[in-house]
Amino acid sequence: MMDCAQRLVDIFGSQAEVARAFQLDRAVVNNWVKSGYVPARWAAEVERVTGGHVTAADVLCDANARKPVKVKSRSVDAFPGPAFGSDAMNKFAPAKRIQSFHPPQRTLMGPGPTEIHPRVLTTMSQPAIGYLDPVFVEMMEELKSLLRYAYQTKNPLTFPISGPGSVGMEYCFVNMVAPGDKVIVCQNGVFGGRMLENVVRCGGVPVLVEDKWGEPVDPQKLEDALKKHRDAKIVAFVHAETSTGCQSDAKLLTQLAHQHGALAIVDAVTSLGGTPVKVDEWEIDAIYSASQKCLSCTPGLSPVSFSERVVERVQQRKDKIHSWFMDMNLLLGYWGATTRTYHHTAPTNALFALHEALLLIREEGLENSWARHQRHHVALKAGLEAMGMKFLVAEKDQLPQMNAVLCPEGVAEAEVRKTLLGEFGLEIGAGLGPLAGKIWRFGLMGYSCRPDNVMLCLSALGSVLADMGLPVHVGDAEAAAHGAYAQMHARDAQRKKRAA
Numbered sequence: 169m170m171d172c173a174q175r176l177v178d179i180f181g182s183q184a185e186v187a188r189a190f191q192l193d194r195a196v197v198n199n200w201v202k203s204g205y206v207p208a209r210w211a212a213e214v215e216r217v218t219g220g221h222v223t224a225a226d227v228l229c230d231a232n233a234r235k236p237v238k239v240k241s242r243s244v245d246a247f248p249g250p251a252f253g254s255d256a257m258n259k260f261a262p263a264k265r266i267q268s269f270h271p272p273q274r275t276l277m278g279p280g281p282t283e284i285h286p287r288v289l290t291t292m293s294q295p296a297i298g299y300l301d302p303v304f305v306e307m308m309e310e311l312k313s314l315l316r317y318a319y320q321t322k323n324p325l326t327f328p329i330s331g332p333g334s335v336g337m338e339y340c341f342v343n344m345v346a347p348g349d350k351v352i353v354c355q356n357g358v359f360g361g362r363m364l365e366n367v368v369r370c371g372g373v374p375v376l377v378e379d380k381w382g383e384p385v386d387p388q389k390l391e392d393a394l395k396k397h398r399d400a401k402i403v404a405f406v407h408a409e410t411s412t413g414c415q416s417d418a419k420l421l422t423q424l425a426h427q428h429g430a431l432a433i434v435d436a437v438t439s440l441g442g443t444p445v446k447v448d449e450w451e452i453d454a455i456y457s458a459s460q461k462c463l464s465c466t467p468g469l470s471p472v473s474f475s476e477r478v479v480e481r482v483q484q485r486k487d488k489i490h491s492w493f494m495d496m497n498l499l500l501g502y503w504g505a506t507t508r509t510y511h512h513t514a515p516t517n518a519l520f521a522l523h524e525a526l527l528l529i530r531e532e533g534l535e536n537s538w539a540r541h542q543r544h545h546v547a548l549k550a551g552l553e554a555m556g557m558k559f560l561v562a563e564k565d566q567l568p569q570m571n572a573v574l575c576p577e578g579v580a581e582a583e584v585r586k587t588l589l590g591e592f593g594l595e596i597g598a599g600l601g602p603l604a605g606k607i608w609r610f611g612l613m614g615y616s617c618r619p620d621n622v623m624l625c626l627s628a629l630g631s632v633l634a635d636m637g638l639p640v641h642v643g644d645a646e647a648a649a650h651g652a653y654a655q656m657h658a659r660d661a662q663r664k665k666r667a668a
């Protein structure tokens with residue numbers, strides 16, 4: 169394959185034109201061509217100048233393959249002493265020779281993490297800067313405004329917490345639940361159970377409203393609980409239950425909470441970016457998500473948003489919030505509206521990445537992102553059903569980004585997943601808790617939600633199941649998915665024609 173230096177010459181026509189485009193001396197470009205790579209520091213500029221024809225990731229891979237950066241150590245004189253460089257230190261060295269880690273290329277169609285857009289990966293590999301650097305602070309403001317767009321809110325307090333979705337969840341409970349507060353938790357899968365655990369650990373008094381796994385939260389049951397527990401201060405529920413692929417009516421459940429004087433905490437870990445989440449219109453009080461699902465970013469960040477009602481409530485608390493790291497009043501000094509003072513060392517490069525991931529959503533348009541998730545869900549579903557699979561969740565409550573199907577009778581379900589990963593590099597999810605061994609979960613989230621992934625998944629699964637002797641007609645699923653796409657395209661074309 170042609171190296172990046174040669175590709176640039178190909179694109180611009182000559183070395184002289186490359187030099188002109190990059191405002192460089194011709195000798196520099198000649199050196200790139202002779203040495204067969206473009207130095208890594210030019211990665212972002214190459215992507216910008218070529219309009220993405222040569223990506224920064226290509227430049228970085230090329231440069232790293234030709235000239236890996238090595239850190240050289242100084243002579244032992246710097247650390248005199250009997251132990252330095254001797255066997256005494258080496259006894260702590262790992263037994264086997266360890267080399268740089270290069271993960272394989274996978275197609276990620278499980279419950280998360282999802283594949284990461286190349287633009288996000290490139291952004292993440294940019295040089296580190298300080299978390300109080302004025303350039304970084306400017307980026308933080310943009311990041312907050314992009315998050316407000318994703319959440320459809322004007323809440324000033326909308327920002328990413330350093331930590332995975334579980335930290336966002338805990339942040340809500342730690343700040344909002346004081347010891348003795350009554351909290352109604354609706355559980356219809358794994359993650360409602362974690363909310364319950366959080367209430368208990370905060371010293372709250374939990375009231376459980378349970379629904380069957382695979383069914384949405386029943387608004388009637390919540391209303392009954394609210395009538396019975398008039399002193400309930402908070403209602404907590406999961407909007408998109410990842411363990412089952414079921415969606416609950418966040419707007420209605422929040423309304424019910426408010427009618428009875430309670431605030432609502434909503435888990436939008438799997439829904440944000442994939443299906444409508446409208447914080448202001450639905451009047452949600454506190455909401456958290458995670459970076460590695462429909463936002464297609466690296467794991468480890470949890471975007472949250474809080475209404476003024478929540479901020480007031482936390483500020484009025486008489487007791488000291490029992491987690492220093494999570495105390496909203498302290499973290500406001502870094503992410504709040506005015507000052508920027510040290511709270512903890514923010515994960516700068518991960519935040520660059522989230523900025524880029526959200527920018528991609530802004531460029532695509534939030535509604536288009538929701539529509540894309542729905543379109544590929546319809547095609548995947550047509551294919552899975554053509555193979556005889558049954559969905560766990562009733563059609564009206566299905567999440568497009570998380571498709572849970574019952575494993576066919578008698579199939580070695582773990583073996584199927586292992587073969588998909590080993591032979592096709594395709595990851596799908598298993599069932600959790602009582603659904604372990606009973607379902608498969610096919611994620612179609614963010615950058616993983618693409619037609620090529622849908623088709624690969626159907627072909628790979630059909631082939632593995634047929635090899636295992638199941639009555640699956642190889643090719644039927646792909647045909648059904650193509651049929652579904654064709655129908656949707658025809659409908660879109662008609663709609664456009666009518667609108668013209």
Ligand SMILES: Cc1ncc(COP(=O)(O)O)c(C=O)c1O
Pocket residue numbers: 279280332333334335337359406408409410411435437438458468
């Ligand atoms: C609905 C839901 N809530 C919370 C979490 C926890 O997020 P994380 O794994 O990023 O801590 C997950 C993770 O899959 C989830 O799906």
